[in-house]
Amino acid sequence: MLLSITKNAYCQEAFKLLRPSYYLPSTHYVSKPLLESEYEHVMQFVQGKISEALCLAVVTDGWTNVRGERIINFVITTSQPVFYRSIETGENRHTAEHIGSKVCEALQKIGSGKVFALLTENASNMKAAWEIIMDKYPHITAIGYASHGINLLLNDIMRLDTLQKIYRRAKKVIKHVKATHIVATVFEKKQEEKNAKNKIVTLKLCSKTRWGEVMISCESLLKNEEALQETVITEDLKIPRNVRNTVLDKDVFWVQLQNSLKILKPISSPITASESDSALLSEISYQKAQIKSTAFEYLSVSLQVQKKEK
Structure with missing residues (x-):
């Protein structure tokens, strides 16, 4: 340059x-x-x-x-x-x-x-x-x-069928909004109506190798729930049926997305912390203990509920 x-x-x-x-x-x-x-x-x-x-x-x-x-x-x-x-x-x-x-x-x-x-x-x-x-x-x-090891752990957890299905649905919504000019424009207007300019959160997709960004992606979707719902019911917008159904699925999709974050956040946060220039080796044991006591406990409870439902 x-x-x-x-x-x-x-x-x-x-x-x-x-x-x-x-x-x-x-x-x-x-x-x-x-x-x-x-x-x-x-x-x-x-x-x-x-x-x-x-x-x-x-x-x-x-x-x-x-x-x-x-x-x-x-x-x-x-x-x-x-x-x-x-x-x-x-x-x-x-x-x-x-x-x-x-x-x-x-x-x-x-x-x-x-x-x-x-x-x-x-x-x-x-x-x-x-x-x-x-x-x-x-x-x-x-x-x-440490960050690579925790990333691999999160990668393994994301292979669970339930989390895969939720994130696949979430990605379809984000990709469609970001890739369709008219839909993106309407969505941005709805964001401005719902939030102050300094509180607007853009929709984010994670890269293939950085599973720690899954949490950021899911959070960006949750913070725009109302704006997305008003966008997909806007007349004259040709929203694919599967995207519209996902956004309007309050009882299943949005509830599952919130529950997924209870598993992902305790694992994603240590990845971000361990990747910083100020990260300390002595903190890794504490971070692993936190993952075990929060994410794993909630994950085990969720799996038991799923087994009973089947």
Whole structure:
């Protein structure tokens, strides 16, 4: 984006008006000397944070970038998280041996003596890499991401038929409203009639890999119940029958949606908390205990009721 700005005639003219004596740097100057200088400045800051810290934890994760290249990222937690480096794996697969060797190389450059913990995702190849790393560095403890583990738990719970059916119905409503221009316009007007501008909540869909957002999605639907009901009964709007029936189903759908949140909220909240920069490892046990005492108890009661009804 910055490189295209330096070539843009309108931007050049704007800078001339602001300060005639100023000349935008060339594309080469921005992409080479300036970028390299900034990189050196940032790395000096990161190295300073590492040097100052008495102990460190290394966070690593494998992913695929927009070009389809496999990447391993390293973040170091000092007094604050700092991005350390990103490496391409090239033709190498993300096997335990390859990941283990790359993590060990990074630990050696960082200074393994200061590192007390390694945090990774909970995939089987990562867990196998733990053994390789801890064999070489016995003082380092490998730990799986708490947020990833709780996310997987929520993913398993969302496989229950009852929750699947409720969320499928909820998604159809949200998708239709957001994807249909006329319906979205009418819905926005109904929102304004029902709420003050600063209290309007937009309808939200969760991504496939972030089940913690299911709660946000369901809550956004509940907070717009009346606006949605008035929207679907508006004349001349061609609302699909299944969407209209869902929105007007006060006795089943909306009640089930509220009950679902009693299960989802105690699990979704710890995901959000554990993903923040201020999250503490010591809080995880408490969060798990809260999930067990609230969501699981309500879930077990709900399953017993369903069995009796059958």
